[in-house]
Each structure stands twice: as structure tokens, then as C-alpha cells.
Amino acid sequence: MKKKILGALGLIASLVIILLVIFKVVHINENNNNAENDTLEYYQIVDKDLNKTVDVPFSSITSFRGNADSIFMSVNHNSPSGLDNKIIQYNRETQKYNTIFNSKFKLPSVQGLEINDNWLVWVDADETGGQENPYSMNLYTNEIQPLTQENDPNIKNDFPILVEDYAAWIAMDTRTRKPKVMLKNLKTNETESIFDLNTYTFMNMFLSAKDGKILFSDKKNNFGYLYLYDVKSKKIKEIKTDYEYIGWASLLNGQQYIYLTFNDPSEAALDEQKLIFYNVSKEHTQEIVSDVLNVNALYTDFNNQVFFSYNNDEYYRKFNVKNNLLVENESLEISNIYRFSAENDIYIINQDLSDEKRKSKLIIQSELAN
Template sequence: MKKKYLVLSLSILTAVIISYFLFDVFETKNKNTSSQATNLSKGSKSSTIIDKNNNIKIKIPSSEIFSYNIYKDIIYMSIDENSKSKLGNKIIQYNIKTKRKSNLFTTKFESSSVQGIKANNNWVTWVDADDYGEQKNIYAMNTNTRKITAITNEHDTTIDNGFPALRDHYLSWIYYDKNKNKSYVMLRDLNKKTNKNIFILETFGPENSRVSFVNNKILFTDQKKGVSYCYIYNISNQTLQTFKVPYENIGMATILNDHQFLYLRFYSDRYFDNKVVLYDIRRKKEKEFSKQYMNVSKLVVDSQNHVLIGTGDKIDFDKYEVADNTINKIGKINENNIFDLQIENGVYMIEKRPRNSNIGTELIISKNLP
């Protein structure tokens, strides 16, 4: 049950778009504004990608957008093309400048959920899963050669892969071996095609099912004998830093900068009984964002020390700015009906699901803090 909760909670945050054969690319002028609308298909109900950087709207013939990522002018998307599960069964890429699309991958499951897309200048990675999340295959594609490689054994029912984080030519993720009942923090060198176990975890659950990967550092959490720890593994020199935490239950750890990271402190078995804690490595001190429970469901940071916190059902996102030893609330994100928020390669991606059932998902992309 623990793993199913993890699968459901992770897959709720991920996505699906459009049909490959229905794309009909053309450009029209918006009569009311100076923006341009690029229509990928003639769908009766569509979603919209709103590119605020180029003042362009891209219509997507799908009521929902599930998994997505962006690198420079290319948007990678998981789409539904006659999918039995009504979830993602293909990955396509769309070039904003050329308005061209190409098909990258088709699921290997009869009833699928393709999700967890990550991208950079040389690599695109994703997770191909069955719709129940019992099997999860991780793949990586070199954007120069277009060659796709499986990261672990495909359709191996004895393992459970978490969602990987991508930096440069490395992948890191949590790997659970069902036969051994052991969890591992894994590192993949995409150039050398080698997997390495860098840490054996004592616990495995929704709280520590992910890693944070920034530059050459991987942050993850664990619990031993009722005591929680944060760990930072440095790829460059293969060293491990250990930080004992004065709380019993923590998780969702996120690197903020070179000397600070964040995590959630949990007060009970209820996931939303939590608050955000800032840890300063130089001072070796913790600082809580609030004296009260914060009901955090989403924790996102950017490269400018901004912390974006989604609470409850994530309709509201609060904005904070962290200095050396101060935490300042600077407002809220000025958008309604926010379902999810990601920051990918310096681009803010806000997924909105309007309450009007006749309107599909809106995905707003911008280089500016919303």
C-alpha cells in the first residue's frame, strides 16, 4: 500500500497531451491581442500552452496536459493517442520557433502512463509505466543521436523505480528491490551507460521517494532508529555529507543554493500536517518558515533563492525570498486555479485547470517570476 500511495501521489502531479495524427499546424492572429495562436489540431475541446516569452498561444487538442518539460525553444510532452488508459502513451517534441513537431517514443505497455519528462541540452528522459504504476521503466534519449536507451531492465517486476532527476549527463533516482526489500539511491552516467548505487536507504515511502539534484550535488533523506538525516552526495569527489535533523519525520528535501536546502517536517501520519524548514550548512542551523502547520503539497525553488510553496490542493502558491538568515514572504502567484507548478531550465511552467468544464488545461510558460 505504501508504494501505491507513492505512485498515486506522484502520478497526480504529472500529465498527458494530444494526438499525433491530428496535428494540423497553422498560425493565426488573435483579433483581440497582438499574440499569435498556433493550432496543432482541430479538436472540439483543447488545452492551451501560453508562451509569455514569445507572446504565442499553442492549442492542444486534449482536455488535459499531463507531463511536460522545456529546453530553450523545444517543449517535450506526453500525449494520448488512442490510449487505452486515457493517459500518456507517446512523447512528442514541439519546436516553438519552427512550429514543427516530431514523435519521440511510444509506450511499451498496453495500458500506460508515460510521465516524468526531464530535458537538457543533450538528453531527454522519462518514465514509461503501466497505468497502475506497478512497473516503471526509465528511458533516456540523446538529442544529438536520437538513440533511446533503457536505464534499468525493462518490465522487471522485482524492482520499483522512482522518478529520476537529470543534471548534465547524469540521472539520479530511488530504486527499490522488492526481493531484497531494500531501497537505493542510484546514479547513472548517461555517457558511459553505467549505473551506480551510491547509498542504501533504511526506509522507503512517499516522504523520501525523490532526490534533489543541482549541479554536482544530490540531496536525499532517510530515517534510522527514529532519527532523520539529510545527505548530500558530491559527484565530483564522491564524498557524502551527513546532517542529523532534530525532527523524527522529514522528507521532500530540496537544494536551494550551495549552502542551504529545504525539507518538510511532518507532525503526524497525515501528509499535510507539515511545514517547511530551511537548513543552513554553514551555520548548521534550522529555521522554520512558520510557527503553524503549512499543509504543503508542492515545494519549488528557483536559482534566485525564491521558494514557491503550494498549499492544500495547490490553488494558492505563496512566494518567499530567502537571504542568508532571513525568510521573507513576498506575495502570491497571481494566477487562479493552479494545479501544478514546475521550474525547468530557468522557465516557470504553471499548469492551470479552469473550473469551466468546456475549457481544457492551460500551461503558462515564462522566464519571469510569476
């Protein structure tokens, strides 16, 4: 009888051990699968100039600018909002990174990075964009300062740009609904309003700057106007266009720029939009593309080139200046481009490969090759 009892107990013990082993194997497999899925969410930084690749634990990289030594980027690192919650500085040589700014909002959205030789600017916002605080950082001292009063309930500040030792942006007083172009000397902290805008829409809320000049657009008397402000002389050149609704103006250099025409926002009918090139010194307007139904992306670079994707094209069409005209030369045949940056002689491409169940990539290179 004792032998039967002992035999039964031994059988039960064996079954328990087998079940524990099976549970452990299943648990390990689940952990491995979860780890693999988590890894797929991470980004891969690919530096083609230095032939270096590294994985970084960020779910998203939305805004980025760089130079020969470092890449600054807004990243989602365990963000409670699911949007970018900090800014990191990535050292291209060592492949190490450090956090230089953490969002001050509970549900954050850090974005809008711009960089030049001396300064970095960005916007710290909440997830809805209802509150936006712009900041600057001195690249030599790493000192961070707000560009404006933080969390001012009466002022809405849009994304700043950099021009030499100045930051410029559009600010609107929410009480009067009057927008102004603001300019701040980052060395002296002096801020001034340089232009009162008539309109404030998705078409003209962004500024562009190059070669000591700031470009912006506005509308008056049923015509679209472009304005070129010289930071040193403080003079503004007004340029009347042949179109009523214009925007997304971007400088190629101090004398040449592009912009888009738009449809009347109050009408449901969709007419074809146009990509326009203008030469200030020649006072010449050139229609580049005239069959635009929707714009996917529009960028310029440091070589007077334009990258334009529209009407759901997979690739970017590339244009460059030749004999004072903007001409198409070839396509940029890189698939799945989510964001693109071309500043300070460095191209940075955010390639979103999540739909293909591969790690998304941030590609760094000084030259573009199809």
C-alpha cells in the first residue's frame, strides 16, 4: 500500500515538474516574442559618412537637425503621450547620446528643431498644441533659455527659425487675434516686432531664413504678398504675386525662393495648386509644377535644390537652379521617407519601415545617392 501511495506521489511530482518545464518554455518564448516586438519599435541610426550603425531605444524620432559632429533630435522615450518627450544630442563619432531637454508638460509633444553654427531652437508643447513654449540653447555654453514668457495664456507662439544670432517666429495675441512676426537677438535677449500680418492660416504660419534674410507671406487686397526682411539693414522688400492664396514660402538663398499657391479655403472645389519659383534680382516668376492636388512634402537644401512630393507620389522629385531657372533633374528614389532635413551640409532622412515590420531608420549622409 505504501509503495502504491509513493508511486502515485512520484507520478504527481513528475507531472508537476513537466508542467513547470512547459510553462517556463512557453513563458520564455513569450518574452522572446515580446522582446522582438519591442525591438522592432526601436530606431536604427545609420551614419553613411562614418559607416556606423547603432540601435537606439526610441519609439519615434520626429524632428531632427545636425552638423558634422552631432545630431539633435526630438524622441519618444517612454513618453506618456505617445509623442516625443525629450531632446537628445547624438555624437556621430562615439555613437553615444545624452538628454539635453525634458518636456515640462505631463502629456508632451517636443518638436520643431532648428540649428545653425551657434544656436539650437525648438518648441515644447502639450499633446494638443494648445500650449507651445519656444526655447533656445547656446551650442557653446549649453545654456537653455525660453524665447518668450512660458505658458502665457494670451499669446500663441509658432515654431521659431534661426538667422545668424537671431530667432524669428510668428506670435498671435489671442485676445486681439492679431499676428506679428517677432525677432529676438539671442545674444542680447532683445525682442521686437518686425511686421504686423493681416492673416494667420496654415498657409503662412511658417517662416524661412537664409543668408541673413527672413521670408514670409501674407494677403492684402485680394493678392498674395511675399516679404523679404534683411536682419542687418532692417529693411523689408515687398513682392506682389499674381495669386491670391499663397504660402509655404522657402528661401533657396538670399535672392531666390519657392512658394505654393492654394485654393480658397472657404470653397469646397479643389483647383490644381502650383509650385512657384521666384528670382528676386531678375524679378522673374516661374511656374514649376501646375497639377498639384495635394502636397506630401516640400523641402529645400544647402545646394539650392528643391525636393517635392505631391499627388501621393512615392518618391520626391528633385529640382535645382540652372541659369536662373528651376529645372527638374531626377527623382530621389528613397522609399518610405517620413521626414527629411538638409541643413549645415548634412542630409538626415527618417525612413519609416514599421509597416514592413523592420526597424525604422534615421539615415545621416553628406551626399545624396539614389
